[in-house]
Amino acid sequence: MSEKNKLTLSVQYADPRLQETITRPLLRKWVKAALFAPAELTIRFVDAAEGQQLNQAYRGKDYATNVLTFAYNEGEDIADDEPTRADIILCTDVLEREAAEQKKTVEEHTAHLIVHGVLHAQGYDHEDDDEAEEMESLETELLEGLGYADPYAAEK
Secondary structure, rough: OEEEEEEEEEEEEEOOOHHHOOOHHHHHHHHHHHOOOOEEEEEEEEHHHHHHHHHHHHOOOOOOOOOEEEEOOOOOOOOOOOOOEEHHHHHHHHHHHHHOOOOHHHHHHHHHHHHHHHHHOOOOOOOOOOHHHHHHHHHHHHHOOOOOOOOOOHHH
């Protein structure tokens, strides 16, 4: 394994509903596709109650959201060989609802949210139009490389 993609991955299924279908090997594949530097990541699947509690506590928003990324060395200058450290929280309830609304499989939508979260962990953002365009373009490219359709196609 190259140092560039060195990955330590922990997966937690606090909400176990997707444990049989969204497996650790699948998650690892998606993470590695979006990884440009070494990383130590935890991916945690939660229910709506925990998702809402985390979103309220850390973002001041009183609802469950699809994905939250807690990047622990965000904004720091880190050496090339020092890992990005982050927790990526996925809310199963929101993920499943959005997949149905967007007429996507849960696997497709989860792959997108994992790629999105991993990019956030590495400093990508979508606060302004230029950043959003860059991030969405990169997500589309990475997901197409994994065999998934453009997640933003319906919006274009």
